[in-house]
Amino acid sequence: MKRIFITRRLLSIAGEMLSKYFDVDKNTKNEPIHENLLPGIVAEYNGVLSTVCDKFTREVLKKSDKLEVISNYAVGLDNIDVEFANSIGISVYNTPDVVTNSTADLTFVLLLSLIRKISAARKFVRQDKWKSWDPEIFLGEELAGKKIGILGFGRVGQAVAKRALGFGLNVMFYDPFVEVADPSLKPRTTQVPFDELLKESDYISIHAVLTRETRGMINLDSISMMAKKPVILNTARGAIIDTDSLVQALRDGLIRGAALDVTYPEPIRGDHPLCKFENCIVVPHIGTATEECRYNMAELAAQNIITHFGLRQ
Numbered sequence: 001m002k003r004i005f006i007t008r009r010l011l012s013i014a015g016e017m018l019s020k021y022f023d024v025d026k027n028t029k030n031e032p033i034h035e036n037l038l039p040g041i042v043a044e045y046n047g048v049l050s051t052v053c054d055k056f057t058r059e060v061l062k063k064s065d066k067l068e069v070i071s072n073y074a075v076g077l078d079n080i081d082v083e084f085a086n087s088i089g090i091s092v093y094n095t096p097d098v099v100t101n102s103t104a105d106l107t108f109v110l111l112l113s114l115i116r117k118i119s120a121a122r123k124f125v126r127q128d129k130w131k132s133w134d135p136e137i138f139l140g141e142e143l144a145g146k147k148i149g150i151l152g153f154g155r156v157g158q159a160v161a162k163r164a165l166g167f168g169l170n171v172m173f174y175d176p177f178v179e180v181a182d183p184s185l186k187p188r189t190t191q192v193p194f195d196e197l198l199k200e201s202d203y204i205s206i207h208a209v210l211t212r213e214t215r216g217m218i219n220l221d222s223i224s225m226m227a228k229k230p231v232i233l234n235t236a237r238g239a240i241i242d243t244d245s246l247v248q249a250l251r252d253g254l255i256r257g258a259a260l261d262v263t264y265p266e267p268i269r270g271d272h273p274l275c276k277f278e279n280c281i282v283v284p285h286i287g288t289a290t291e292e293c294r295y296n297m298a299e300l301a302a303q304n305i306i307t308h309f310g311l312r313q
């Protein structure tokens, strides 16, 4: 029987599905396995169900002996040297589509919370400062009629566009590799060059995959082209933004704010400069953190392994 290792405590559906076909071992704790254990796991098991915390570098993968498949419980695969894995015969899978709606929803949670100052307003009530209706407190901004620039127009980017259109935003996007096929989006969105997106956007929302090209794409040079001092949102991967540049942009008022589900490095400490700005929200990589999404991810990640070995659930 093939042997599968699950690297993190996940919803039981994953283990239940896999146990029907494989000999399954798992990390039963809700904490990442120590990186020193990964070489041993890739040497002993035929398949691994992994999370973004597990770094399958070339050095780790070189230790693989029996490993045939890695099924990552995420859409991003930047924790795995996929090219090298494939070159030594290991197939790598992810969990696209099932994460799209939850991540797009979170993007708007972050945007609206930031521009309507929800954290400060909530704190105000808890501190018993609400004495009467006040025409001057917590003035934010309205979305309708503004421009959102979406960087990376794949599954999540397009789901964000649909929500943005519902709020009356004008939608621009930059993505060198995408043809918009969705008939509900094509006539209502505008594909623009990168510099135009930077110049014209009131809000910039990042949904590109992390690659050599997109790493550090938002830096002081690109920020200096952001004529409207936009709000920057990142629910993709932290390293697409150069962190020092973002801190400087917030400090110098080059942007109106930032809302980040992902950071670089990740995690960041509570005393990190990004956590100190009133106009910067940082949440701990919770884009996919809904009951529905996590169930579907667990199911799909298990199914990917079952299908890989030519079995049927």
Ligand SMILES: NC(=O)c1ccc[n+]([C@@H]2O[C@H](COP(=O)([O-])OP(=O)(O)OC[C@H]3O[C@@H](n4cnc5c(N)ncnc54)[C@H](O)[C@@H]3O)[C@@H](O)[C@H]2O)c1
Residues within 6 Å of the ligand: 075, 076, 077, 096, 097, 099, 100, 103, 151, 152, 153, 154, 155, 156, 157, 174, 175, 176, 177, 178, 207, 208, 209, 210, 211, 213, 214, 235, 236, 237, 261, 262, 285, 286, 287, 288
């Ligand atoms: N915060 C979270 O929990 C969470 C959840 C889901 C997805 N993500 C991340 O969000 C990103 C998007 O996910 P997705 O499912 O939409 O992936 P996707 O593959 O459908 O879309 C990614 C898009 O990035 C585009 N892209 C590649 N290079 C680019 C470049 N140089 N400039 C602009 N665009 C470029 C691709 O053409 C593609 O359309 C991924 O990085 C994923 O890891 C994060």
